[in-house]
Amino acid sequence: MPMPIENVDTDQIIPARFLKATERKGFGDNLFRDWRYENDNTPKKDFVLNNPIYSGKILVAGKNFGSGSSREHAAWAIYDYGFRCVVSSFFADIFKNNSLNIGILPVQVSAEFLDKIFTAIEADPKAEVEVNLPEQTITIIATGESEKFDINSYKKHNLQNGYDDIDYLQAMKSEIQSFAAKSMY
Amino acid sequence: MSQIPTTVFDKVWDSHVVRKIEDGPDVFFIDRHFIHEVTSPVAFLGLESRGLKVMFSEKTFATADHNTPTINQHLPVQDPLSANQLKALETNSSKYGISHWGLGNPKNGIVHVVGPENGITLPGMTIVCGDSHTSTHGAFGAIAFGIGTSEVEMVLSSQCIMQPKPKKMRINVNGKLGKGVTPKDVVLYIIAKLTAAGATGYFVEYAGDVFENMSMEGRMTVCNMSIEMGARGGIIAPDETTFAYIKGREKAPKGEAWDKALAYWKTLKTDAGAKFDQEHTFDAADIEPMITYGTNPGMGLGITQHIPSAQATGSGKASFEKSLNYMGFHEDESMLGKKVDYVFIGSCTNGRIEDFRAFASIVKGRKKADHVTAWIVPGSHIVEQQIREEGILDILTDAGFQLRQPGCSACLAMNDDKIPAGKYAVSTSNRNFEGRQGPGARTLLASPLVAAAAAVTGVVTDPRVLMAD
Numbered sequence: 223m224p225m226p227i228e229n230v231d232t233d234q235i236i237p238a239r240f241l242k243a244t245e246r247k248g249f250g251d252n253l254f255r256d257w258r259y260e261n262d263n264t265p266k267k268d269f270v271l272n273n274p275i276y277s278g279k280i281l282v283a284g285k286n287f288g289s290g291s292s293r294e295h296a297a298w299a300i301y302d303y304g305f306r307c308v309v310s311s312f313f314a315d316i317f318k319n320n321s322l323n324i325g326i327l328p329v330q331v332s333a334e335f336l337d338k339i340f341t342a343i344e345a346d347p348k349a350e351v352e353v354n355l356p357e358q359t360i361t362i363i364a365t366g367e368s369e370k371f372d373i374n375s376y377k378k379h380n381l382q383n384g385y386d387d388i389d390y391l392q393a394m395k396s397e398i399q400s401f402a403a404k405s406m407y
Numbered sequence: 408m409s410q411i412p413t414t415v416f417d418k419v420w421d422s423h424v425v426r427k428i429e430d431g432p433d434v435f436f437i438d439r440h441f442i443h444e445v446t447s448p449v450a451f452l453g454l455e456s457r458g459l460k461v462m463f464s465e466k467t468f469a470t471a472d473h474n475t476p477t478i479n480q481h482l483p484v485q486d487p488l489s490a491n492q493l494k495a496l497e498t499n500s501s502k503y504g505i506s507h508w509g510l511g512n513p514k515n516g517i518v519h520v521v522g523p524e525n526g527i528t529l530p531g532m533t534i535v536c537g538d539s540h541t542s543t544h545g546a547f548g549a550i551a552f553g554i555g556t557s558e559v560e561m562v563l564s565s566q567c568i569m570q571p572k573p574k575k576m577r578i579n580v581n582g583k584l585g586k587g588v589t590p591k592d593v594v595l596y597i598i599a600k601l602t603a604a605g606a607t608g609y610f611v612e613y614a615g616d617v618f619e620n621m622s623m624e625g626r627m628t629v630c631n632m633s634i635e636m637g638a639r640g641g642i643i644a645p646d647e648t649t650f651a652y653i654k655g656r657e658k659a660p661k662g663e664a665w666d667k668a669l670a671y672w673k674t675l676k677t678d679a680g681a682k683f684d685q686e687h688t689f690d691a692a693d694i695e696p697m698i699t700y701g702t703n704p705g706m707g708l709g710i711t712q713h714i715p716s717a718q719a720t721g722s723g724k725a726s727f728e729k730s731l732n733y734m735g736f737h738e739d740e741s742m743l744g745k746k747v748d749y750v751f752i753g754s755c756t757n758g759r760i761e762d763f764r765a766f767a768s769i770v771k772g773r774k775k776a777d778h779v780t781a782w783i784v785p786g787s788h789i790v791e792q793q794i795r796e797e798g799i800l801d802i803l804t805d806a807g808f809q810l811r812q813p814g815c816s817a818c819l820a821m822n823d824d825k826i827p828a829g830k831y832a833v834s835t836s837n838r839n840f841e842g843r844q845g846p847g848a849r850t851l852l853a854s855p856l857v858a859a860a861a862a863v864t865g866v867v868t869d870p871r872v873l874m875a876d
Contacts (some may be wrong), residue, residue, distance in 0.1 A: 227725070228726040229726065233840040238473075238843075239821060241445050243448075244449070244492055246452070286604040290539065290840060291819075292541075293445075294449075294537075294556040294557060315637070316539060316554070320556075323555060374430050375429075375430040376431025376569075387557070394425075394426065398566060406667075
């Protein structure tokens with residue numbers, strides 16, 4: 223799914239008025255709400271999510287994706303809609319952490335490679351892009367062009383094995399307890 | 408014996424690392440955790456589904472602010488979804504023994520206002536909250552930043568989060584600020600120079616005599632907006648101004664504990680020769696009152712300047728044009744004289760007593776412009792009380808303004824305080840994103856002085872022309 227817009231902030235991903243649930247469900251319906259729907263809730267024809275020619279689990283976006291608010295709801299909305307990977311040339315820090323924490327893989331590529339992906343999708347809306355986590359590569363299938371991406375080995379291990387930080391922290395409670403005992407606050 | 412020179416950021420960060428993970432994040436201990444109604448309910452659900460407890464309930468503080476109404480707070484909250492979130496915060500706090508300042512509590516207010524004013528925020532602490540403007544607390548020499556809901560659950564259950572240590576940036580501003588130039592203008596200027604993503608991946612230390620001479624309220628405004636250039640947070644080394652602000656506040660240390668804490672806080676300085684990954688230096692004399700013209704906080708300019716071209720800003724043409732189209736503006740236009748429909752003063756950026764003093768200094772002896780709707784929203788009940796006691800309320804009332812009750816209000820428009828589509832709002836808040844203040848709303852970020860000048864003239868006005876010499 224191509225979205226060649228820069229600085230997509232979390233207020234666009236999910237506007238604040240849709241943050242009022244006390245459970246984590248249904249956020250995908252309001253993903254990109256104000257870009258996706260008119261005021262009367264009819265879909266905006268020119269918005270990419272409403273164009274049936276595009277599909278897939280990878281969202282490809284312009285630089286500085288996910289800036290602004292720390293709302294994890296933004297990552298939940300992307301996940302709930304069905305994306306499992308976001309590709310951009312630059313991510314905001316909190317969004318990147320939130321994504322990794324809920325099982326979305328943020329793939330940071332060079333500006334040149336991002337352009338190549340957009341060009342490939344422009345040429346063929348069904349162009350396939352493959353993200354390989356074990357190898358840490360992203361490949362444009364049609365052209366065979368590929369690039370390596372970074373992820374620290376701790377997070378990679380977690381994603382591959384379905385562990386999370388809470389599991390890790392629970393396993394070191396006594397170490398935290400003795401650390402806390404020395405704190406002046 | 409010589410030690411490697413370190414920064415105030417290193418000193419606080421390194422003393423909070425419980426464990427270092429090779430090729431992974433640090434296990435990072437959190438001293439203070441603030442929670443509010445919007446980003447905490449799912450974290451509590453997570454605790455319950457895993458059968459976990461809150462590890463240190465005395466280190467977490469709850470306040471209701473994001474979706475609370477700013478009028479008739481004594482009545483039941485009308486919006487059932489908001490009411491449900493407020494109830495969840497109250498129930499969860501009570502269940503786990505967490506201090507809760509809900510609606511109606513005299514200590515209630517915006518989380519980043521009430522933390523400092525009650526002495527909960529202290530130098531050398533690590534502070535997190537499920538809100539990106541947690542960076543505010545860095546004004547005290549604390550490491551403070553926003554986190555997601557999964558991380559809220561981590562802090563509740565283990566008082567730690569997993570964080571890679573950010574890179575370090577120092578921003579120096581030296582010299583004397585000109586007439587009408589406030590801390591908000593300083594930070595909007597810095598963001599305009601560095602862009603909305605210019606500090607992503609970094610933690611920023613603010614240094615130089617402009618910050619040394621700044622009040623705590625001003626330092627909070629600056630650190631608050633660190634996130635608007637992508638920074639993980641901002642920090643200012645604590646000094647006598649910091650200590651004087653904290654002393655005597657309700658939850659600040661007292662007696663011997665104060666002396667011990669003070670001795671430690673005085674060590675929280677950046678050593679001469681300490682290394683930064685990036686450093687920028689600006690001259691205070693170059694800064695004028697600022698205003699934004701676009702849809703991210705980096706799109707700001709001096710109020711007498713003209714809107715630049717996409718080329719001049721270095722941003723992509725399509726994104727820049729999309730932004731100007733949304734705002735209804737054109738390249739090379741002047742901002743001065745543009746009609747303003749709404750004025751909002753408040754938020755965790757500019758909702759403190761100094762901000763209302765500044766606003767009142769312009770409003771005094773003038774009248775609100777007839778076509779302007781103004782929302783004047785104190786950051787907390789304590790600020791509201793100060794506004795009354797200092798006679799600011801009388802000035803506002805004489806000029807035709809009404810004071811509302813504390814909360815985040817029109818900053819993010821989760822309550823009823825929404826700017827209508829297409830209308831222009833001069834706002835002292837922190838984000839001018841599309842729809843931030845309501846679907847279709849057009850936001851011009853500025854200082855309380857610029858907001859006041861717009862409120863009395865009805866157009867974008869340089870506040871310096873309304874100020875006495």
